[in-house]
Amino acid sequence: MSEAKLQLEAVDKIYNAGGARQVHAVRSLDMTVAPGEIVALLGSSGCGKTSTLRMIAGFEEATRGSIRLDGREIHRLAPAKRNVAMAFEGYSLYPPLTVRENIAFALKSSSLSKTAVAERVGEMAHMLEIEDVLDRYPSSISGGQQQRASLGRALIRDAGLYLLDEPMGQLEPQLRALLRGRIKFYIKERGLTAILVTHDQTEANALADRIAVMEDGVLQQFDSPAHLKDRPANLFTGTFIGEPPMNVFEAEVRADSGRLRFGLSGGVVLDYAEEEFSEALRRTLAQKLRVTLGVRPHAVRLAAEGAPAEVTANQWLGDQTHIAARFAGGSIVTVEHHHAPYAKGETIGVVLGSADLHVFDSQTGAAISHGGALA
Amino acid sequence: MDHMSPIERWLRGIALTVVVLFFMFPIFWIVLMSLQTNETILRSPPSMVFEPTFGNYVAIIAGRLDSNVASMGIAFMDNLWNSILLSVGSVAVALLLGVPAAYAFARHKFRGSEEVAFTLLSFRFAPPLLVLLPLSLYFQQIGLANTYLGLIWVYQLICLPLILWIVRGYFEDISPDLEHAYRIAGHSWLSTFRRIALPLAGPGIAAAGLLAFIFAWNNFIFALVLASADKQPVTVGALAFVTASGIQYGQIAAAIVLSIAPTLALALYAQRYLVEGLSLGAVKG
Numbered sequence: 001m002s003e004a005k006l007q008l009e010a011v012d013k014i015y016n017a018g019g020a021r022q023v024h025a026v027r028s029l030d031m032t033v034a035p036g037e038i039v040a041l042l043g044s045s046g047c048g049k050t051s052t053l054r055m056i057a058g059f060e061e062a063t064r065g066s067i068r069l070d071g072r073e074i075h076r077l078a079p080a081k082r083n084v085a086m087a088f089e090g091y092s093l094y095p096p097l098t099v100r101e102n103i104a105f106a107l108k109s110s111s112l113s114k115t116a117v118a119e120r121v122g123e124m125a126h127m128l129e130i131e132d133v134l135d136r137y138p139s140s141i142s143g144g145q146q147q148r149a150s151l152g153r154a155l156i157r158d159a160g161l162y163l164l165d166e167p168m169g170q171l172e173p174q175l176r177a178l179l180r181g182r183i184k185f186y187i188k189e190r191g192l193t194a195i196l197v198t199h200d201q202t203e204a205n206a207l208a209d210r211i212a213v214m215e216d217g218v219l220q221q222f223d224s225p226a227h228l229k230d231r232p233a234n235l236f237t238g239t240f241i242g243e244p245p246m247n248v249f250e251a252e253v254r255a256d257s258g259r260l261r262f263g264l265s266g267g268v269v270l271d272y273a274e275e276e277f278s279e280a281l282r283r284t285l286a287q288k289l290r291v292t293l294g295v296r297p298h299a300v301r302l303a304a305e306g307a308p309a310e311v312t313a314n315q316w317l318g319d320q321t322h323i324a325a326r327f328a329g330g331s332i333v334t335v336e337h338h339h340a341p342y343a344k345g346e347t348i349g350v351v352l353g354s355a356d357l358h359v360f361d362s363q364t365g366a367a368i369s370h371g372g373a374l375a
Numbered sequence: 376m377d378h379m380s381p382i383e384r385w386l387r388g389i390a391l392t393v394v395v396l397f398f399m400f401p402i403f404w405i406v407l408m409s410l411q412t413n414e415t416i417l418r419s420p421p422s423m424v425f426e427p428t429f430g431n432y433v434a435i436i437a438g439r440l441d442s443n444v445a446s447m448g449i450a451f452m453d454n455l456w457n458s459i460l461l462s463v464g465s466v467a468v469a470l471l472l473g474v475p476a477a478y479a480f481a482r483h484k485f486r487g488s489e490e491v492a493f494t495l496l497s498f499r500f501a502p503p504l505l506v507l508l509p510l511s512l513y514f515q516q517i518g519l520a521n522t523y524l525g526l527i528w529v530y531q532l533i534c535l536p537l538i539l540w541i542v543r544g545y546f547e548d549i550s551p552d553l554e555h556a557y558r559i560a561g562h563s564w565l566s567t568f569r570r571i572a573l574p575l576a577g578p579g580i581a582a583a584g585l586l587a588f589i590f591a592w593n594n595f596i597f598a599l600v601l602a603s604a605d606k607q608p609v610t611v612g613a614l615a616f617v618t619a620s621g622i623q624y625g626q627i628a629a630a631i632v633l634s635i636a637p638t639l640a641l642a643l644y645a646q647r648y649l650v651e652g653l654s655l656g657a658v659k660g
Binding site (some may be wrong): 058 | 410550551552553555556557558559560561563565571574575
């Protein structure tokens with residue numbers, strides 16, 4: 001990442017600054033996007049992801065901080081001068097124009113010939129599967145078709161940066177999976193840089209090279225999908241990423257005679273040999289009395305010798321089983337990849353391997369370790 | 376409408392006919408009157424059988440009012456011309472000022488914007504007579520009394536709030552992202568206003584303009600107080616038909632027909648815009 005494509009530095013967004021209903025939507029956000037990278041802004045509603053996107057587009061003014069695109073400061077420029085393309089969540093197609101005209105409209109200011117424009121519109125329509133509605137008006141086509149038309153209008157442009165706001169929220173699952181692949185290929189093939197906003201983890205994982213997880217206006221972690229899953233930076237990302245969410249337990253740390261033990265409530269003790277944890281980690285843990293443990297449902301193993309848990313629900317989803325059980329004063333969820341036969345009320349043994357253990361600081365929520373090594 | 380039974384369709388037709396008759400009859404009667412002499416109008420019982428005459432129209436267009444006692448000049452055609460000038464002028468000024476203002480109020484919430492917009496609307500609350508006395512006093516002093524400019528200015532009290540508030544609603548109905556999409560494609564704020572916002576709010580602007588035109592056309596009190604004979608519109612000019620030698624019903628009717636003709640023509644022309652304007656809400660952002 002020698003040269004950055006997009007660089008956000010200490011960006012703040014405050015709505016109604018100084019007013020009675022002041023909202024601090026984005027807090028000192030630093031983010032660098034490399035050329036040719038697809039980045040997803042992921043978070044729940046109101047986390048500041050759309051505000052961030054709109055600041056990059058220029059529809060919202062950054063209260064503080066700077067935004068640079070291709071080394072050029074853009075945060076004071078009008079949207080027209082920023083050289084970015086955007087697909088809107090609400091589609092925003094021009095009602096008096098047909099779908100074809102809407103998509104071609106984006107190329108109006110370029111110097112392309114009529115036939116070249118028609119050709120590119122045709123390719124785009126083919127990719128997005130909207131060839132059959134090209135000559136219809138936006139008001140007469142479905143939401144999903146409008147969304148694809150709006151996506152096409154953004155992607156067809158030659159812009160420095162592509163901003164996609166919930167680009168596939170209205171599509172049916174099969175089409176969504178198909179288009180994800182095609183759009184990713186389209187962006188990668190041309191070496192384009194894109195930022196998409198989504199609240200759908202699957203979409204972020206499938207499309208993005210890196211995911212920026214935001215919560216309450218703060219960037220929690222900006223990392224590859226694999227790292228987000230294996231090495232969450234804090235308890236929030238740990239529990240936010242992954243479906244079903246991570247199991248979390250409060251634990252007391254005790255180390256003696258070559259064993260490292262985590263005392264959970266309800267008298268459950270997780271007992272490990274101390275060499276399963278690095279020495280540096282053991283030293284850190286020795287200073288903590290209480291920590292928060294996290295284990296992903298997929299990593300929970302069921303075995304007769306494990307700690308006892310009482311099944312409270314068993315859901316077969318067609319390709320995997322989600323089993324919820326009462327465990328250590330709370331509940332634990334585990335995923336089995338076969339049709340597991342456990343009935344409600346049955347007792348099962350739960351094994352949590354040290355390699356699957358995520359340890360978080362109980363006070364700050366920051367990650368201490370992932371699988372036996374310091375975070 | 377295809378799913379209606381024949382009886383329903385019949386009843387619907389009858390109901391519509393009754394409503395149309397009720398509202399159209401006075402206009403129909405006026406048209407009949409305008410084609411009769413005062414004698415046939417005033418005979419008792421009234422009858423729809425008469426020898427049509429265009430004498431009333433001829434008298435009005437020629438500007439000579441002949442009664443059986445005396446003959447006098449009337450300036451009705453001048454009044455009509457004044458009406459057109461004042462209404463068109465004031466609607467044009469109101470559109471020029473009101474539409475950009477409406478856009479600003481719809482899109483840019485600035486400190487005090489609601490207060491300013493409300494103050495403009497409040498001009499419509501006050502009875503016109505309240506402002507007329509002070510207005511006529513200082514219009515005399517600054518030389519605006521009895522000028523077209525002064526009247527068009529005062530007519531803004533009627534037209535501007537109407538256009539501002541109606542058009543503002545239409546602008547607010549357009550999704551801001553529609554304009555954002557255009558702006559991000561490399562277009563300036565001004566061209567976005569001209570190419571996206573204006574055309575999309577077009578039917579609304581047409582409707583507001585027509586309404587403002589009708590209000591301006593029908594205004595009576597401002598012109599009565601602030602204009603002398605040569606600047607008076609038809610509403611004031613019609614008073615001249617009440618003469619010492621009686622009321623010239625035939626000529627009044629002809630004058631009314633002539634004075635509703637421009638508004639009627641405009642309304643018929645703008646009808647499709649009005650319908651479009653009403654259905655604009657169906658456009659999804």
